[in-house]
């Protein structure tokens with residue numbers, strides 16, 4: 001059984017009295033340990049797709065099954081627990097809390113767990129260290145560079161060691177060098193066994209992926225084998 005299974009998922013939004021189909025994904029299976037890149041132009045439905053995968057956006061139709069769990073058949077409360085256990089999410093807007101330090105931001109997902117305070121700090125420090133930010137935990141987000149803020153957001157997404165990491169344009173605003181080091185971090189997480197789905201505008205980032213899924217006008221195209229994916233540009 002695949003870790004993530006998408007079965008005919010649709011999402012429509014109502015804008016005024018018009019109904020717009022933002023996404024239609026007929027069938028997609030993601031195996032444990034895969035690194036899937038989702039590529040498509042602005043407005044094509046990438047964030048919609050990722051938020052549905054992240055159990056944050058109820059589809060208009062279809063099913064999302066993760067580790068045998070029919071995610072949108074769960075109650076809201078069960079779905080919150082599911083998210084906590086399975087999903088790390090790096091949002092398109094990084095959503096760091098401006099008045100908390102980097103370390104405190106990374107600790108946020110642990111606040112709702114039964115993990116003791118000292119261990120929370122240790123885990124958050126370890127996650128920051130993995131991002132090369134061991135000396136910057138005391139800084140506020142505004143006192144960090146864009147790339148550093150991005151790495152804080154990734155540290156926060158992985159601090160709970162979720163099996164699935166979903167990232168939305170995580171290298172979008174970075175120069176190619178900083179973007180490259182963020183990609184190295186994802187490579188490392190993949191090696192550690194995380195399953196990653198990464199939304200990107202940048203075809204260059206796709207070479208790190210085991211598969212590329214293209215979204216065009218809300219339609220999720222069947223993934224291409226790595227050796228043929230030169231054609232997605």
Ligand SMILES: Nc1ncnc2c1ncn2[C@@H]1O[C@H](COP(=O)(O)OP(=O)(O)OP(=O)(O)O)[C@@H](O)[C@H]1O
Pocket residue numbers: 013014015022040041042043044045046047048049092
């Ligand atoms: N809450 C909403 N209400 C109405 N329409 C929406 C809503 N969210 C997204 N849309 C529309 O759905 C489509 C897909 O949006 P989405 O945010 O998924 O695109 P995207 O591929 O992530 O774009 P970008 O690369 O610019 O982030 C767009 O046409 C957008 O305007």
Ligand SMILES: [Mg+2]
Pocket residue numbers: 046047048092168
């Ligand atoms: Mg988006």
